[in-house]
Amino acid sequence: MEEISAHALKGCFDSSEDEIWIPDLRHIIWPNRDFLGWIHPSGHLGYVVLVSPQDGGLTGVVMRRLLRSSARVRLDMCCLCHHVHRLDGTAMFTVTEKGSQGRRTIANVVCKNLDCSLRLRNLVWTSV
Numbered sequence: 001m002e003e004i005s006a007h008a009l010k011g012c013f014d015s016s017e018d019e020i021w022i023p024d025l026r027h028i029i030w031p032n033r034d035f036l037g038w039i040h041p042s043g044h045l046g047y048v049v050l051v052s053p054q055d056g057g058l059t060g061v062v063m064r065r066l067l068r069s070s071a072r073v074r075l076d077m078c079c080l081c082h083h084v085h086r087l088d089g090t091a092m093f094t095v096t097e098k099g100s101q102g103r104r105t106i107a108n109v110v111c112k113n114l115d116c117s118l119r120l121r122n123l124v125w126t127s128v
């Protein structure tokens, strides 16, 4: 993807600007990204920004993140990049469906740091 400014990132979310935390963008290697994903420093929110292949428009999604930990050895597969993680490599991300007044949510198991683009390019070291 091409570089996106912090101002443009903040503008692509439905949520109010106060709820959106933007990371330091100076260290991002944009051509290595199919989408931009990052985690709020508190760890409870994940952000994803997608670029439309048709018109280049940006769409931002804020998700709640629930880390999944277990004492048992367990394999989990990310539903986006299909990377298989052993222990604590994934998290459950949920989004409330629009118009449902908070009654319906969509949940998926995804790489816990939303670094799927880097995993697809084998740019993240992993033990599995």
Ligand SMILES: [Zn+2]
Pocket (backbone or CB within 6 Å): 078, 079, 080, 081, 082, 083, 110, 111, 115, 116, 119
């Ligand atoms: Zn992934």
